[in-house]
Amino acid sequence: MKTAFGTGRLLIRIDDICQRSNWRVLRQLESIMVEEGVRPIVAIVPKNMDDSLVIEPPNPTYWEDLSRWQTLGYGMALHGYHHTFAQDGGGIMGRSSRGEFTGLPESVQVDMLHHGIDELESHRIHPMVWVAPRHAFDWTTVAALSRVGIHCISDGFFLAPRNGPCGSLWIPQQTSRIGRPCFGVVTVCLHVNRWGTDEILQFRKDLSNFRQYLISLDDITSVAETWPTWNARQIERGDIVNIALRTRQVLSRVLKGRRAKHLKHLS
Numbered sequence: 001m002k003t004a005f006g007t008g009r010l011l012i013r014i015d016d017i018c019q020r021s022n023w024r025v026l027r028q029l030e031s032i033m034v035e036e037g038v039r040p041i042v043a044i045v046p047k048n049m050d051d052s053l054v055i056e057p058p059n060p061t062y063w064e065d066l067s068r069w070q071t072l073g074y075g076m077a078l079h080g081y082h083h084t085f086a087q088d089g090g091g092i093m094g095r096s097s098r099g100e101f102t103g104l105p106e107s108v109q110v111d112m113l114h115h116g117i118d119e120l121e122s123h124r125i126h127p128m129v130w131v132a133p134r135h136a137f138d139w140t141t142v143a144a145l146s147r148v149g150i151h152c153i154s155d156g157f158f159l160a161p162r163n164g165p166c167g168s169l170w171i172p173q174q175t176s177r178i179g180r181p182c183f184g185v186v187t188v189c190l191h192v193n194r195w196g197t198d199e200i201l202q203f204r205k206d207l208s209n210f211r212q213y214l215i216s217l218d219d220i221t222s223v224a225e226t227w228p229t230w231n232a233r234q235i236e237r238g239d240i241v242n243i244a245l246r247t248r249q250v251l252s253r254v255l256k257g258r259r260a261k262h263l264k265h266l267s
Ligand SMILES: [Zn+2]
Pocket: 015, 016, 079, 083, 133, 134
């Protein structure tokens, strides 16, 4: 399959950025990315209330660091509001049983988005992309995002970006491993808070190996009109990527069950 770029491309996304993230790791990744000329999407939690994202004492230069990333051309993304999971349902993607936004009325979702955007904008950080915690958001979220002026959505189990309802541009997110993209646009989502030396070394190696495939959010949005348009049903259904992911999920459940049975038999 041909994309607007003529061949497969790779976009890096780093999730769960907040004041108490593992900034020792993030700084090392930043210097590697500067060397390799990589401009990732960084998913920022505006007001983190999720204890699992608390790794270090608050970073005293947090806002300066984010501002530098913005200047470097990183794609600044809104990663929910509190990164908590009080709502039932995984929404459009159906990959999670709970979410922060799913099922809430549009006016409530608009308010939450506004609060998050205001927090970032008060420090001159301009979020351009939506990254839903645990892939959980619904069509009401998409409408609410359009009302607050965020049109890019980093999610979807398909091969390449698609234009969607309410003026949205969907940049698919399919994997957590950096590798050679055969076709389409592959977004690699990284959770780096618990990374050590080995993972950082591997990251450097991967970026250097696959440098020629790397693109940024700007590269994708600058050719937004060239991506096909899909309706809501097509986005929910996805394409071969969705089939592959669902098959893998089912098979790993089956294998897990078989292994448990085998162990029980042995004991
Ligand atoms: Zn997250």
